[in-house]
Amino acid sequence: MVEPLHEVLARSALVSLTATVIASLIGITLGTVLALARVRGRRLLTAVVNTGMAVPTVVVGLVVALLLWRSGPLGDLGLIYTVRGMIIAQVLIAAPLITGITMAALQLLPPELPDQLRSLGANRIQLVLRMWIEARLPLLAAAMAGFGHAVSEVGSATIVGGNIHGQTQVMTTAIVENVSRGEFGVAILYGAILLVLAFVINGLLASIQQRGASWAQS
Amino acid sequence: MGAELRLTDVRHCRGGREVLRVDALDVEPGEHLSVLGPNGAGKTTLLRLLAAVEPPSAGAVTVDGISTSRGGVELRRRVAYATQRPGLLSTSVRRNVELPLQWRKVPRKLRRELAMTALERLRVADLADRPARALSGGEQQRVSLARALALDPAVLLLDEPAAGLDAQSRSAFFADLDQALADRAITVVQVSHRADEALRLADRVVVLLDGLVHQVGTPETLNRRPADASVAALVGYENLVDVVVQPDGAVVVGRAPTGLTSDRPAGPATVAAFANGIRLVADDLPGVPVRISRVSPGPGHRAVTVDGAVSLLAHVPVHAPATLTGESARVVFDPALSAVLPRL
Numbered sequence: 001m002v003e004p005l006h007e008v009l010a011r012s013a014l015v016s017l018t019a020t021v022i023a024s025l026i027g028i029t030l031g032t033v034l035a036l037a038r039v040r041g042r043r044l045l046t047a048v049v050n051t052g053m054a055v056p057t058v059v060v061g062l063v064v065a066l067l068l069w070r071s072g073p074l075g076d077l078g079l080i081y082t083v084r085g086m087i088i089a090q091v092l093i094a095a096p097l098i099t100g101i102t103m104a105a106l107q108l109l110p111p112e113l114p115d116q117l118r119s120l121g122a123n124r125i126q127l128v129l130r131m132w133i134e135a136r137l138p139l140l141a142a143a144m145a146g147f148g149h150a151v152s153e154v155g156s157a158t159i160v161g162g163n164i165h166g167q168t169q170v171m172t173t174a175i176v177e178n179v180s181r182g183e184f185g186v187a188i189l190y191g192a193i194l195l196v197l198a199f200v201i202n203g204l205l206a207s208i209q210q211r212g213a214s215w216a217q218s
Numbered sequence: 219m220g221a222e223l224r225l226t227d228v229r230h231c232r233g234g235r236e237v238l239r240v241d242a243l244d245v246e247p248g249e250h251l252s253v254l255g256p257n258g259a260g261k262t263t264l265l266r267l268l269a270a271v272e273p274p275s276a277g278a279v280t281v282d283g284i285s286t287s288r289g290g291v292e293l294r295r296r297v298a299y300a301t302q303r304p305g306l307l308s309t310s311v312r313r314n315v316e317l318p319l320q321w322r323k324v325p326r327k328l329r330r331e332l333a334m335t336a337l338e339r340l341r342v343a344d345l346a347d348r349p350a351r352a353l354s355g356g357e358q359q360r361v362s363l364a365r366a367l368a369l370d371p372a373v374l375l376l377d378e379p380a381a382g383l384d385a386q387s388r389s390a391f392f393a394d395l396d397q398a399l400a401d402r403a404i405t406v407v408q409v410s411h412r413a414d415e416a417l418r419l420a421d422r423v424v425v426l427l428d429g430l431v432h433q434v435g436t437p438e439t440l441n442r443r444p445a446d447a448s449v450a451a452l453v454g455y456e457n458l459v460d461v462v463v464q465p466d467g468a469v470v471v472g473r474a475p476t477g478l479t480s481d482r483p484a485g486p487a488t489v490a491a492f493a494n495g496i497r498l499v500a501d502d503l504p505g506v507p508v509r510i511s512r513v514s515p516g517p518g519h520r521a522v523t524v525d526g527a528v529s530l531l532a533h534v535p536v537h538a539p540a541t542l543t544g545e546s547a548r549v550v551f552d553p554a555l556s557a558v559l560p561r562l
Contacts, residue, residue: 112301115271119299120318121369123291130317134308 003165009193012170015083016151017201019090023150024143027095031102031142032128036114046103052096057149061156064089068160081162086170089156094146101145105138106131140209144202151198171197220247220405221282221296221372223268228277230263230429238263238429240277245405252416253409254440254452255426261409262302264426265375268407269299281373295322298371302378304362306350311342314350315365322369336368337361339398356387360394367398374399376408380415392418413454417441425449447562450490456531457491460561469558471527474506477550480558488559495555496532498522498547505548510541524549 033039034046066072068080068088079085109131110116117127132139154172161168163177171194178187223245230238238260245251255261266272267279270286270293279286284293306314312333319329337343340360345353350361359379366374379395380388396419399406410416416423417437425433425440433445444450447458461469461476463485469478477497478489499505508526515521519533522541530549534541541547 110303110305112303112305115266115269116299116301116305118271118294119269119297119301119375120365121291121295121321122318123321126321130307 003169005190005193007166008169008171008174008190009197011083011168012151012172012194013197013201015086015090015157015170016147019087019094019150020143020147022087023091023094023098023146026091027098027142027146028102028132028139030095031099032106032131034099035103035106036128036131049096049099049103052092053100055096056155057093057153058155058159060092061089061159064092064156065159080160081164081168083161083168086157086161086168089160090150090153093153093156094150097149098142098146101142102135102139105135105142108138109134137209140205144205144209147201147205148198151194151201219372220249220403222247222280223373223405223407224278224280224283225264225267226278226280228267228274228279230260230267231275232263236429238267238274240264240431243424243431243434245407247405248403250399250406250408250419250421252420252423253407253426254411254413254416254423255409256411256452258428259411259426260429261411261426262377263429265299265377265407265409268373269297269375270294271299295369296371297373297375298366298369299375300362300366300377300379302381304355304358306353306358306361306365308351309349310346311337311348311350311353311361312346314361315368318365318369332368332370333364336364339367340364340394355382356391359383359391363395363398367402371404373405373407376406378410379408388415395419413452417453425452427452442557444490444557444559446559447488447490450557450559454492455490455557456493457489457496459489459491459528459530461487461489461558463487463558471506474527474548475504475550476506477504478553478556478558482558482560486561488561489551489556490559491530491551491556493521493531493533494519495552496530497550497552498524498532498534498541499550501546501548503548505550508547508549510543510545510547513541513543 034042065080067074068085069075070080113134114127117130122130152172154176157170157173161173163169163173171190175187175190178190225240225243228238228240229236253261253264267274270289273287281289281293281296286293315333315336316329319332334343337346340363342357342360342364345357353361363379380391383391408419420437422434423437423440424431427448433440433449440453444453451458461471463469463480463482465484467479467481469476469480469489476489506527508524508528510522511525512523513520516533519535522532522534524530524532
């Protein structure tokens, strides 16, 4: 049975957007800690994050699949070949990227800014919130990069999701399947629609980003 | 009401190196203290310790008896610290001033009033809705100061508040600062590497060199009796000359009289003299023999460089008889504009 295109598209958007939101929460928090706090093992953690940014998505998919496999350590959760399992994999793919960009963005702010905010009477939470606002444009770029990474990957979606029609098939796995069947016309259509999805979401974020940038510089 | 500041046995290290050592320094409530020193003397470090943005490596810094290491946010909120770079946030001018008030839970209407009043005092109210980062350097300095004053702090810390401004803007900025502080009884600590800025607002001046306090005194004391040649150079004495104090108190260069006397013990000493305290007299009068090596025009004076027994810079009034390069002359020192100091 061929699943209606709009359902595959909706599932792709759901998986990638959910993963991006979760990865942003994790990545921005972790990136802030690594950029601002004097935590023990910071160098090691930074190295792990940097490595995480370069790990092939298929390797992430393999690790997540081994963990979620029915006989694996998290098999009882029943997440293999589910949308939730795919979201977990995409979170692990996007989070290091968002963490790394967040860390760099906060470190590029004027070095005296944290002390300036402290001296103006900001408590710890007010200080971090203001730092995020000051770095809002690169933080938005981090989320955009995370979404782009998540929505375009096919390795983990195939391994963890299984490309089950009506359940876990997303745009990228559908394209691979159609190519393997020789249905190039359908594959090109899916590819074009995926491009439009990515363009619309990134365009939305980019317009917010540019509005912020032009206001700050005007 | 201003707060009392006290530093006791303070040692501060950075990268394993001691950058500040203050055995004892008190600032009375409402006092205006200036800290004068060259770059790298530890001035900003001193302000950072007073602002409680970092604790001292050893010793105690207190604000009204409360240690800055233990005072937390509440103590920091009594101290306003305007850093050398204005550090304005990427939002409007008004929001920059309002935000610290919002952090203190000041109601919206009141914080808007306070922000506008502070901006008006510093003559930047018309910029209230402009993006703060788009302002000129001088405007940003004013907004930074307005932001600090809007908090009605007990202590105001100013780190080179006019850094980066040209002479005219600098003068206007300090005139407005004087006015803004005139009706407030807050304690002010201002650091600067320029003597004219450090002396103008101060009740007392601390001279900091290589992280050590070299002298504490009124602007008058620093002007008339600098503790040593390093302090004299910072205060703005253009000339430092090796001399000898004779047993009868006469101060000489070689055997030539300088026109100065001193009650210092007989022996080697240093004379610090302002350029406008050097008098050029005829070659046949008592004084130190010199040859004029250069004459150049300056604002309201001629700058005359002399060599010979001593090398000096003299500022001669423009209405004085013309002096020519290569002429011989003698110099004497004006006691009111010179100081006899221990030889370094």
